[in-house]
Amino acid sequence: MAxxxxxxxxxxxxxxSVMRGIDLDxxxxxxxxxxxxxxxxxxxxxxxxxxxxxxxxxxxxxxxQRVNDLEPRERDIAMVFQSYALYPHLNVRDxxxxxxxxxxxxxxxxxxxxxxxxxxxxxxxxLERFPRQLSGGQRQRVAMGRAIVRHPKVFLFDEPLSNLxxxxxxxxxxxxRALHQRLGATSIYVTHDQVEAMTMADRMVVMxxxxxxxxxxxxxxxxxxxxxxxxxxxxxxxxxxxxxSVEAAGPTGVVNTKGGARIAxxxxxxxxxxxxxxxxxxxxxxxEAGTLCGKINVVENLGPETYVFVDTTDGRVCxxxxxxxxxxxxxxxxxxxxPEHVHLFDADTGLRLSSGxxxx
Amino acid sequence: MRRTVNQASRRRxxxxxxxxTFKHWSLLPAVIVFVVLSVYPLVNLLRMSVSTIExxxxxxxxxxxxxxxxSAMLSDPGLTPTIYNTLLFVAVAVTVEMVLGxxxxxxxxxxxxxxxxxxxxxxxxxxxxxxxxxxxxKLMFNHDFGLFNEILAAIGIGPVSWLGSTSxxxxxxxxxxxxxxxxxxxxxxxxxxxxxxxxxxxAGRVDGATRWQLLWRVTLPLLAPAITxxxxxxAILAFKAFDEVFLLTGxxxxxxxxxxxxxxxxxxxEQNQLGYGAMLSVFTIVGVLMLLSLGRxxxxxxxxx
Numbered sequence: 001m002a003x004x005x006x007x008x009x010x011x012x013x014x015x016x017s018v019m020r021g022i023d024l025d026x027x028x029x030x031x032x033x034x035x036x037x038x039x040x041x042x043x044x045x046x047x048x049x050x051x052x053x054x055x056x057x058x059x060x061x062x063x064x065q066r067v068n069d070l071e072p073r074e075r076d077i078a079m080v081f082q083s084y085a086l087y088p089h090l091n092v093r094d095x096x097x098x099x100x101x102x103x104x105x106x107x108x109x110x111x112x113x114x115x116x117x118x119x120x121x122x123x124x125x126x127l128e129r130f131p132r133q134l135s136g137g138q139r140q141r142v143a144m145g146r147a148i149v150r151h152p153k154v155f156l157f158d159e160p161l162s163n164l165x166x167x168x169x170x171x172x173x174x175x176x177r178a179l180h181q182r183l184g185a186t187s188i189y190v191t192h193d194q195v196e197a198m199t200m201a202d203r204m205v206v207m208x209x210x211x212x213x214x215x216x217x218x219x220x221x222x223x224x225x226x227x228x229x230x231x232x233x234x235x236x237x238x239x240x241x242x243x244x245s246v247e248a249a250g251p252t253g254v255v256n257t258k259g260g261a262r263i264a265x266x267x268x269x270x271x272x273x274x275x276x277x278x279x280x281x282x283x284x285x286x287x288e289a290g291t292l293c294g295k296i297n298v299v300e301n302l303g304p305e306t307y308v309f310v311d312t313t314d315g316r317v318c319x320x321x322x323x324x325x326x327x328x329x330x331x332x333x334x335x336x337x338x339p340e341h342v343h344l345f346d347a348d349t350g351l352r353l354s355s356g357x358x359x360x
Numbered sequence: 361m362r363r364t365v366n367q368a369s370r371r372r373x374x375x376x377x378x379x380x381t382f383k384h385w386s387l388l389p390a391v392i393v394f395v396v397l398s399v400y401p402l403v404n405l406l407r408m409s410v411s412t413i414e415x416x417x418x419x420x421x422x423x424x425x426x427x428x429x430x431s432a433m434l435s436d437p438g439l440t441p442t443i444y445n446t447l448l449f450v451a452v453a454v455t456v457e458m459v460l461g462x463x464x465x466x467x468x469x470x471x472x473x474x475x476x477x478x479x480x481x482x483x484x485x486x487x488x489x490x491x492x493x494x495x496x497x498k499l500m501f502n503h504d505f506g507l508f509n510e511i512l513a514a515i516g517i518g519p520v521s522w523l524g525s526t527s528x529x530x531x532x533x534x535x536x537x538x539x540x541x542x543x544x545x546x547x548x549x550x551x552x553x554x555x556x557x558x559x560x561x562x563a564g565r566v567d568g569a570t571r572w573q574l575l576w577r578v579t580l581p582l583l584a585p586a587i588t589x590x591x592x593x594x595a596i597l598a599f600k601a602f603d604e605v606f607l608l609t610g611x612x613x614x615x616x617x618x619x620x621x622x623x624x625x626x627x628x629x630e631q632n633q634l635g636y637g638a639m640l641s642v643f644t645i646v647g648v649l650m651l652l653s654l655g656r657x658x659x660x661x662x663x664x665x
Contacts, residue, residue: 052562073568085559089581098577099567146567156566 001186002063002153003028004049009058011044011210019044019210022058026188026203031180033189035197036207037233042190043158045207049188050156051075062153073102078147079156082163084139086131092118092142093127099150117149120179137168144176148183157189161196173199194234198222206230224343228350231278231343237307241278242292242314243347246271252339259313261292264339267354274347281307281320283341286327290334292317296327310335408638425635432636439640441615442623445530449619450598453537457594460538461545462587466579468546469553479550482543490540494607497536498523501608526616529609533617536604541597545590552586592655599648620644 004026011019019041026032034042047053049060051072060067067075078099086095093114100110118124121141131139140160147155157176161169177200180187191197197204198218206213206221206229214226225231231239244257246269255263255277263277284292286308294312306321310333317335321327344353410426433439468478485493500507501522509519522532556579564578580587602621605611611618611626624644627637 050562050566052565072562072565073570077566079563079566081559081563083557083559085557085563087560087564087578087581088557089584098564102568102573146563 001028001184003030004154004186004188005059005061006045006049007059007061009045009048009060010056011041011048011053012056017056017210022212024205024212024215026186029184029186031177031187031189031200031202033191033197033201033204034207035191035194035201035204035233036213038192040207041210042192042205042207046156046158046188046190049154050077050079076153077156078150078152078154079158080140080143080147080160082159084131084143084160084163086139086142086146088131091128091130092123092134092145095131095142096123096127096145096149098146103150113149114145117145120148121145136164137172140164140172144179148179151185153186155185155187157187159190159192161191162193169196176200195236198234206233208233224352225278226352228276228278228345231345235280237281237318237320239278239280239343240284240317241276242317243276244274244314246273246275246344255342255344257292257314259315261312261314263291263337263342265342265344265354266339267342267344269344269353273353275353276345276347276350278343278345279337279341281318283338284317284319285336285338286319286321286325286333287336288334290336292335292337294333294335296329296331296333299327299329405638405641408635409642410639411635413634429635429639432633433639433643436627436636438615438618438623438626442618442620445615445618446599446620449530449534449537449601450595453534453541453601454591454594454598456534456538457541457545458587458591460542461590462549462583464542464546465549465553466575468550469556479547482546485540485543486547490603491607493536493540494604497532497539497604498608501532523609524613526613529613529617533601533605533608533619536608537598537601540604541594545594548590548593549583549586552583556582588655588658592652595651595655596648599644599651 004024006022006024009019009022010017022045024032024045034045036042044053048055049062051067051070051074055068062075062077087098090098096114096117097110100113105113114127115124118127121144123138123141123145126134126138126142131142134142140163143160160176161172164172173196176189189196189200201218203215204218204221205215208227208229214221214230216224221230222234225234225239228241232241242255242257242259242261242263244255244261244263246265247254247256247262248271251266251268253265253267253269255265255275257263257277265277269275292312292314294310294317296308297311297316298307298309300307300309301323304323306323306325306327308319308321308327310317310319312335319335327333342354345351346353407422409429410424411422412425412428414421414423464482468475471478488496503509503519503521503524506522508522512518512520521528523529560582561574561578564574569577600621601619602625605617605619605622606625609617611622620640624637624640627633627640
């Protein structure tokens with residue numbers, strides 16, 4: 001096991017710079033999740049750490065070794081691919097022992113290690129099967145087994161659950177997390193699914209357009225998003241964003257939205273500044289004291305809670321209510337936003353303005 | 361009432377019969393074409409192979425003489441060298457073509473640009489008519505002014521009798537065959553190389569395979585089906601190679617470059633031994649069929665290990 005450092009890494013394809021100034025430190029034994037929309041560079045970053053993609057500038061350090069010029073096989077990493085990438089001509093046992101055989105381990109050791117890993121992953125009864133005879137979930141498990149069996153320094157996961165159906169994905173999510181807690185190996189996990197990122201990560205790295213937007217523990221990122229992009233990307237249903245300008249300065253103030261609503265805020269921001277005011281669906285209520293008026297468009301009942309989508313003069317606003325409230329589509333409502341939970345972002349740069357903690 | 365029921369059932373009987381058998385009837389045109397074009401000539405060949413055919417007074421006279429054809433085959437002095445030449449030709453030409461074709465396919469597959477250009481260039485030899493290839497190489501092999509001897513002269517090596525020497529003639533034909541058919545192997549294998557699953561190869565690199573190990577343990581097993589197909593095609597076509605040797609050496613000098621197809625040609629059209637020629641053809645077909653089934657077994661083993 002080892003820590004991984006990415007230092008000022010840049011990636012160019014010809015003249016096009018797709019990534020620059022990437023700095024990232026992943027501690028020994030940490031489970032880090034790179035998350036972002038497709039095309040944000042998260043897979044490229046992972047492949048650069050693996051050595052499958054060259055880096056144009058900067059350094060990548062695994063343990064205390066600079067690995068820039070090392071081949072993937074010399075980096076002592078294991079990778080789980082989105083397509084599983086099992087060797088189709090080898091059965092499960094040979095797939096799992098492939099890397100050990102290449103390292104010329106003794107046959108008895110290989111057999112023992114494969115058996116042990118297969119038991120951990122419930123694969124013991126599948127060892128003689130070929131990949132084409134396995135279901136998606138089983139293939140996924142074999143891919144995990146192939147990675148685990150040789151105790152690498154670092155595990156890399158490239159969207160490993162994307163090809164599974166929803167239920168299996170949730171089950172495997174928990175399983176991978178449990179496995180990590182058991183093995184304690186440094187892991188870097190790429191996903192576009194923010195729920196996966198939230199649930200699995202020790203620390204998550206939100207990426208956008210070849211840059212790192214924010215690094216932090218999932219709840220910290222959720223509670224204090226540093227950019228409007230992060231605020232929008234993390235959280236389901238998505239955060240509500242209203243455009244407007246700040247009226248009163250001082251310790252508290254008001255945002256006058258474009259639609260004419262007045263949203264009270266707690267943070268001090270200078271008078272007249274154009275801002276994006278964002279608040280999570282759980283931080284807005286239906287209340288007579290509310291200043292944001294609108295009409296309920298859609299109600300989604302999830303069981304424990306209800307999502308309500310309200311069309312206001314400032315666009316659609318989502319709120320989460322508990323099931324005791326029974327709003328109906330078509331109702332005219334007033335919405336009150338919790339002032340302490342309004343995040344303010346600069347309307348032009350998208351950077352966070354309010355510095356206060358906006359915890360639950 | 362009863363009548364209508366009867367009529368209906370009778371009609372249902374006929375229409376039903378037509379409906380249920382129509383799919384078979386619709387095959388009839390194809391069956392006729394198949395019988396006329398494939399079965400009839402083959403049956404006729406089998407009949408010929410056990411007969412002697414003579415032309416007397418403008419008529420064909422067939423007589424049933426299997427033993428005579430058989431003994432003609434056993435006593436044919438040209439047959440053994442021909443079979444030997446053919447096996448040697450097939451083994452060497454096909455092996456060289458497979459190795460070069462595979463190497464080129466892997467090489468071009470790893471190129472980042474110019475793949476399309478390479479593919480286009482490689483199609484050219486396949487497009488050239490065999491007769492043109494024969495004439496072209498005959499000029500290049502020419503003892504006095506051919507390209508090959510010019511090149512040898514430039515580096516100070518005396519002229520070589522490419523087509524006129526018993527030790528070289530067959531190998532000159534092999535050379536032309538390789539030039540002609542490497543692109544064919546390349547095209548089949550290049551398509552397979554382009555279709556290799558990228559992530560599986562990357563998994564191999566991460567798992568610790570060197571380039572060489574990756575080639576032997578991952579790439580080649582994944583290419584096995586395509587390699588088998590290319591090999592089968594080449595082996596079968598090489599067994600029947602005719603035009604190159606006919607145009608370049610005519611089988612000579614002596615029988616040093618005579619292949620089975622050319623020998624058949626001579627038996628049929630120079631010696632007019634139609635019956636014996638037919639028997640030889642049948643044995644050739646059987647030989648190629650055996651090769652085909654062997655290849656299929658190998659392919660099956662490769663596809664389902």
